[in-house]
Amino acid sequence: MAAARDEPFDSIAKTLELVGDRWTMLIVRDVFRGLRRFEELRGDLGIARPVLSDRLGKLVDRGILAKARYQEHPPRYEYRLTEMGLELSPALVALMRWGDRWLADAAPGVVLYHRACGTELEQGFWCPKCATTFGPRAIKSRARPNGQPRRAAR
Amino acid sequence: MAAARDEPFDSIAKTLELVGDRWTMLIVRDVFRGLRRFEELRGDLGIARPVLSDRLGKLVDRGILAKARYQEHPPRYEYRLTEMGLELSPALVALMRWGDRWLADAAPGVVLYHRACGTELEQGFWCPKCATTFGPRAIKSRARPNGQPRRAAR
DNA sequence: GGAGTGAGTTCGGGGTACGAACTGACGCCG
DNA sequence: CGGCGTCAGTTCGTACCCCGAACTCACTCC
Structure with a gap:
């Protein structure tokens, strides 16, 4: 390798x-x-x-x-x-939703809920400033300046 | 098979x-x-x-x-x-963020931004009712009642 | 005491991924 | 115009990984 x-x-x-x-x-x-x-x-x-x-x-x-x-x-x-x-659940959920949406023979067999209120959850990209979710087309990427510490996740 | x-x-x-x-x-x-x-x-x-x-x-x-x-x-x-x-980008982003967070030797090389405002995006589960993001522990799952049409995505 | 279960390990055969070499259709440069 | 470089593949033989089948072992249940 x-x-x-x-x-x-x-x-x-x-x-x-x-x-x-x-x-x-x-x-x-x-x-x-x-x-x-x-x-x-x-x-x-x-x-x-x-x-x-x-x-x-x-x-x-x-x-x-x-x-x-x-x-x-x-x-x-x-x-x-x-x-x-x-x-790893975000990745699994993303794969599941993609399959639900794009594969005709993969009927959505499971719905996921927010435990606190029972509402069906969405998964998306979230802009904390605009307070909206958005799709892949609204993403830009940039190289992270070297050595900058990663943010605390969640 | x-x-x-x-x-x-x-x-x-x-x-x-x-x-x-x-x-x-x-x-x-x-x-x-x-x-x-x-x-x-x-x-x-x-x-x-x-x-x-x-x-x-x-x-x-x-x-x-x-x-x-x-x-x-x-x-x-x-x-x-x-x-x-x-x-497929939600899945890719989820895998990337998992690697960034959990693999010491995978320095986060890329940051993703909301195109509209330049703010670094978050990815999470989103409850439209509570208007919050939340983590994997707050998910419940249920089998979907048979034949119910899937919701329009995004 | 014999059958059943749960969690493995050992053991060949077969399919798949691999690098290396070959093909072919050009474009570029002297 | 002749040879070299590049791009996008295909062909080929090996090397490895996955697979199912059989075996092991420690127990429990009937």
Whole structure:
């Protein structure tokens, strides 16, 4: 693997190195849905055991999932999202909405609500100054001046 | 391939079938950045030619990219985002921000602005009733009652 | 004590991605 | 006009990764 090219948008590449393979996002999605155990995941995804085993291990190594023992004696673990994993939800939601909108055969099977008030949520880009949401065409990008600290997220 | 399981969140799986392989999202990202020609993309990504050729073809077939002839005579085409492709941006932005936040070695190289006013954008879940953004923990999900028409997006 | 379950690991075969080399249609420059 | 460079591919053989099937192991339940 070549040395990292120092290009902008590199975080996308870095992120996809961690979660961009064929199964990882689907595993994370299932854990979101509440599936936690090896056989649950395997049954739902139809993934080969060795591959699931490998992916879960990597997700734990990377801090996206955490193992929690749910029974001693045959020590059995279930997998839960860490904060890091939980924060993948904007990406998952974005993929879901794109599929709902653009793929005729992917009927929207799920609606997402704001827990506090039960209103169906929207996902969008938000301008805190104008206090509006807006679409992709209203985005401009600029290289961040080097070394400037990132803003605290959320 | 087994018949589609009729599970909720299925749009995520469907979406990932189209853009979930190792390269496709990176290609889309590069087209977002303004790279349009075969060799530009190849040089930037370090992707093997046959793979790039195949992925571009599939992206065009699926309606995410469109070919536009930019010179006759050796007929040469460049690739541009369709509306469908453009709307992948929420997913790309979500992946980018996740990387910025959680991957120490992925310095945020790009800032995104609201074109109208120059303010740095946020991306979040938006509750139109409460007029606030909120995080993943404030989401609830429900199966959509069957056959209900999807809302007009954006 | 035999069957069942949950969570894996081991083991070949097959499909896919890879880099390298080849093609072909030009344009440019001396 | 002849050779070189460029752009956009395709062909080819290998190397790797994914897959399903079978095996393991530690238990529980009947």
